[in-house]
Amino acid sequence: MRAMIVKEFRELRRDHRTMAMLFALPIVLLVVFGYAANFTIDSISTQVVGPHADQVATLLPPLFDVQGTDPGATADDARGLVRDDVADVVLDTSTSPPTAYVDGSSLFVAQTASAALGRAGDQVLTEVLFNPDLTTSWVMVPALVGLILTFVGTIITSIGLVRERQTGTLEQLAVMPLRPADVIVGKIAPYFLLASFDMLVVTLLGVWIFGVPFNGNPALFALAAATFLFVVLGVGVLISTASQTQGQAIQVALMTLMPQILLSGFIFPLQAMPAAISWIGYCLPLTWFVKVSQGIMLRGAGLDSLWPALVVLAAMAVLVFSAAVLRFRRDLAPARRTTARTAEPVSA
Amino acid sequence: MTSEARAGTKDEPRRRDFGAYGVSVRFDDVRALEDVTLPVPAGAVTAVVGGDGAGKSTLLRALAGVVPVEHGSVVAPDRRRIGFMPTGGGTWAELTVDEHVDFVGAAHRLRGSDLERRRERLLDATGLREARRRLASQLSGGMRQKLAFGLATLHDPVLLVLDEPSTGVDPVSRVDLWRLVAQAASAGAAVAFSTTYLDEAERAGTVLVLDQGRTLLSGPPDDVVRGAPGHVRRATATHDPARTWRRGREVRAWFPVGAEPVGQAVPVDLEDAVVAAALAREATA
Numbered sequence A: 001m002r003a004m005i006v007k008e009f010r011e012l013r014r015d016h017r018t019m020a021m022l023f024a025l026p027i028v029l030l031v032v033f034g035y036a037a038n039f040t041i042d043s044i045s046t047q048v049v050g051p052h053a054d055q056v057a058t059l060l061p062p063l064f065d066v067q068g069t070d071p072g073a074t075a076d077d078a079r080g081l082v083r084d085d086v087a088d089v090v091l092d093t094s095t096s097p098p099t100a101y102v103d104g105s106s107l108f109v110a111q112t113a114s115a116a117l118g119r120a121g122d123q124v125l126t127e128v129l130f131n132p133d134l135t136t137s138w139v140m141v142p143a144l145v146g147l148i149l150t151f152v153g154t155i156i157t158s159i160g161l162v163r164e165r166q167t168g169t170l171e172q173l174a175v176m177p178l179r180p181a182d183v184i185v186g187k188i189a190p191y192f193l194l195a196s197f198d199m200l201v202v203t204l205l206g207v208w209i210f211g212v213p214f215n216g217n218p219a220l221f222a223l224a225a226a227t228f229l230f231v232v233l234g235v236g237v238l239i240s241t242a243s244q245t246q247g248q249a250i251q252v253a254l255m256t257l258m259p260q261i262l263l264s265g266f267i268f269p270l271q272a273m274p275a276a277i278s279w280i281g282y283c284l285p286l287t288w289f290v291k292v293s294q295g296i297m298l299r300g301a302g303l304d305s306l307w308p309a310l311v312v313l314a315a316m317a318v319l320v321f322s323a324a325v326l327r328f329r330r331d332l333a334p335a336r337r338t339t340a341r342t343a344e345p346v347s348a
Numbered sequence B: 001m002t003s004e005a006r007a008g009t010k011d012e013p014r015r016r017d018f019g020a021y022g023v024s025v026r027f028d029d030v031r032a033l034e035d036v037t038l039p040v041p042a043g044a045v046t047a048v049v050g051g052d053g054a055g056k057s058t059l060l061r062a063l064a065g066v067v068p069v070e071h072g073s074v075v076a077p078d079r080r081r082i083g084f085m086p087t088g089g090g091t092w093a094e095l096t097v098d099e100h101v102d103f104v105g106a107a108h109r110l111r112g113s114d115l116e117r118r119r120e121r122l123l124d125a126t127g128l129r130e131a132r133r134r135l136a137s138q139l140s141g142g143m144r145q146k147l148a149f150g151l152a153t154l155h156d157p158v159l160l161v162l163d164e165p166s167t168g169v170d171p172v173s174r175v176d177l178w179r180l181v182a183q184a185a186s187a188g189a190a191v192a193f194s195t196t197y198l199d200e201a202e203r204a205g206t207v208l209v210l211d212q213g214r215t216l217l218s219g220p221p222d223d224v225v226r227g228a229p230g231h232v233r234r235a236t237a238t239h240d241p242a243r244t245w246r247r248g249r250e251v252r253a254w255f256p257v258g259a260e261p262v263g264q265a266v267p268v269d270l271e272d273a274v275v276a277a278a279l280a281r282e283a284t285a
Helices: A002-014 A016-036 A053-059 A075-083 A107-118 A136-166 A169-175 A180-210 A218-241 A246-263 A275-282 A285-299 A303-332 A334-338 B003-007 B056-064 B097-107 B112-126 B141-153 B171-186 B221-226 B270-284
Strands: A044-049 A064-070 A089-092 A099-103 A125-129 B018-027 B030-040 B045-050 B071-075 B082-085 B159-163 B190-195 B206-211 B214-219 B231-234 B244-247 B250-255
Touching (some): A016 A275, A136 A169, A136 A180, A136 A285, A169 A303, A180 A303, A218 A285, A275 A285, B018 B056, B030 B206, B082 B141, B206 B270, B244 B270
Parallel strands (some): A044 A064, B045 B206, B082 B159
Antiparallel strands (some): A089 A099, B018 B071, B244 B250
């Protein structure tokens, strides 16, 4: 038995990925959960509009972080500010009592805001927009679409690519008269199509089973999903270039998946996280896709308000996918770059 | 890569055949091949032999273009005219025999009646007609290797590179594979293959013996045997165990050049020659 234990420790010591999962991951999880696992909202971004905007803004409790006032704005403008994600709460002082429009697509923020506004009794009329019953599934389904795309794009793609390496067929492909672009596109396109199909099914089932509204532009949603898919497929390809076995690929893919689940605002609200942790979240592609998918499906937001998130996703797609293709191309045709190869035998 | 390296001046035959000339390959800090030359003439079979880690696969992969060469040059045709069979065959477990032919045929832009003619030829030559709708994962090891060979030759390559095609294959399938290899060479292809079986290597036109990434012996099998360094004798109990090896029921002993050999002289074959050369290198190291 002692020999078995010694052998196991020796193997573990040399398996850096497993060691990372054993030691680094628990510490990361502890820190992340300790700071990020927080449903308590301390600050709600707020705009106050209408003729008494400046006066009412000074009366709001500190929970409502008033970021701007506009005495000239109308009720429609107020709704527009919520739809465009300018603020989570917009207080319209043109009505009596004032009306607070709350963004129901930010579930925890909306719950906190509704509770605080409820304590004011008849002094404020509260209207929760886009998710009036604060139904959890309405917020989760658009985010789940992103999670499923991440799963297919990262884990399934990396496994599929590493399988070629593990069985020796990648070398076979390298010698065949296929251009690296043919191999790369040929390998990735099926996963792109399958992930797109998955996205369509999940979105339709979400709408059909859970009654999640789809208020926005489907074409914009498809564009965002395709851009996001390029990012996660790129991550999958990158993982495959750094893995020799399918087990290694799954390990690394899980390590990229877990922070996205925890820090994208999908489960824990970004507003409740300390700045340092939420910034990690803003570096993750799922965070931006969740913003876009919730914006389009629930709020009916358009390109004019979602473009910053789409630009971030596009930049990530170009960066990650280019790096992935370059690395994969290097693996596929190392000798074509460096070896002196003469085409034909020659006679003296 | 310098033009001198590209010229490949070392051990170069008069007619420059396909092959690797003065090739060195390095993986990080490990020197996998050092100044190795392997001419692969058309219409002949060239064998690369050596123990585990000798550099056989690296040399053939360099020849096929999947491993970058640090020094030296590789003379090889365009990829459209190379047939490559990597270690383990390189078949796709979840594709049937027919689907393999479809894919490899499409990669080589073979279609229509031309592809069908080649498919029939492959099925007949490899004996896989009855198994054409079976997945590669459902084929025996020998059938899978024959499929891989058939795929490597589907497009009639002028250079055929086979990395241990017969390893792990039963003796009957080994004979079948060798028949296919010989047919490819007689049809004009330049064939290079690696093997750990020296009886197979003896049938090749030329043999290159590698040891720790360097050339131990090279030439036609008979020349290699004749050129074995030192003397080989039937061993007795008094021989140095470090310089003896078992051949069937017998034990052979090696004596370096200049030493007085003891024991009965025996006919030396390729296996004895390879062991003798390895011991000679150890003695001079």
